[in-house]
Amino acid sequence: MCGNCVQDDGVGVDLQEASETPNAKRPSSLRMIDTCPRTRILAAIIFAFVVASLSSISSASLALIFSLIITLSSQKPIIELVKRLLVVNAFIIFLWFMLPFSFSTPGTVIASLGPLKVTSQGVTLAALITLKANAIFFTVVALLTQGPLYEIALAGKSLGAPKKLVNLILLSSRYFHVIFAEYQRLRLAMRARGFNSNFSRHTFLSLSNLMGMLLVRSWDRADRIHKAMLARGYDGDLHASSNFHFSQADVLFSLAIILVTIILLVFEWFPTI
């Protein structure tokens, strides 16, 4: 696994996850997989920021419903999403322990636990954050983790993201797997020698040396990669054969997202409807 994994056409940045490719073609129906990654990036960013700006429970609930529809139409495995959901909601759970009890402006007390007063405003705020956080999570994951990461990175490049940043993303997402495998190998070697991670001076020294060793090895590996890339005509740019085009699916999808955004904003501005 050395430098020759990166070819100058960028194909080398393929990831294992790339295997989830579109199956049978049904051009007449609206399927997310047919949309161009560029459309999905723009849609995800617009939707996410609009949802982040929502301040009423009704519009935030609507946003969550829309995001679930988008998720279902993306045909992502639901079990995988639920696992991520737990991590994302860890902070939300923390807020649920804090906000209902800590509303500083005197709110309507709906329950009390000894000295702790649960205010309805605190509960509302926690609920609002929960709805918004999950709506954005579902949408972003559904729209941007379809297919391989390099596709999104290249689409970002064609939308005007800095070339150097895109190259960094391409190379580091490619080599993250290599370096992580290196880490696991070193960790296995430590275990084979009886290493046991506990709260001790020895653990800190060992883990720090492991980290240092990862740095040293990746530094040398980067040198080899660079040489291999130069040998293949690297001129500071990773040329990729990406041709993104705006298809019928994109038109339909863009219209759908614009409609959803307008509905959300209407609900936000006129909550009494």
Add this chain to the structure above:
Amino acid sequence: MHIFDGVLSVPVLVTGGVLAGAGVAIGLSKIKSDMTPQASLLAAVFFTASLIHVPIGPSSTHLILNGLIGLLMGWVAFPIILVGLILQALLFQFGGITVLGVNTFNVAAPAVLMGFLFRPMVIGDDAVKSSIGAAASGFLSVLLTALLVCISLYLSNTENFNIAAQAIFLGHIPVMIIEGIVTLLVVRFLKKVKPEILQISATNLHKPVLNKTN
């Protein structure tokens, strides 16, 4: 240590995005194209580090190492941390698109500051001074990041995030100590095993280092 979508207010998100954008632009201008592989692999290493769990008493925390990134990379910390957060958002599918700017700034700005403050001490010959500089940058970078996280929460919803912000700051005090210790030990390891990483990385990141291995 990072904030998820849906918590912060839009003005805070936009301010964070603008500040992070400026930092990333400066950082990218410091990477010459022939150093892209080096910077990419360091980004991948620091992302791997964030998956290493270090015990704190009966519990554990993952490494952030933004102090070490700042010591090694200077301004390049901004693009490196942004790439790490993008990998986390998309490769690991954790989301976090609207908060990308705020989170990048909160982690990278202290890193860059540590680079400016402690790098001369750390790369110097005096072993004691070097150790103090490394430990201080590990400790202070997490302290400042925790502070920035609290400020982001506080500015988003002044009266109500107060207690949550305080709890987050207090919760990170053990992490600061751990990061100080680990940064100190990693710097000592690098000084023994491969001092040129410390010597050349930040100041000469834009210069080719190919000839060193001929």
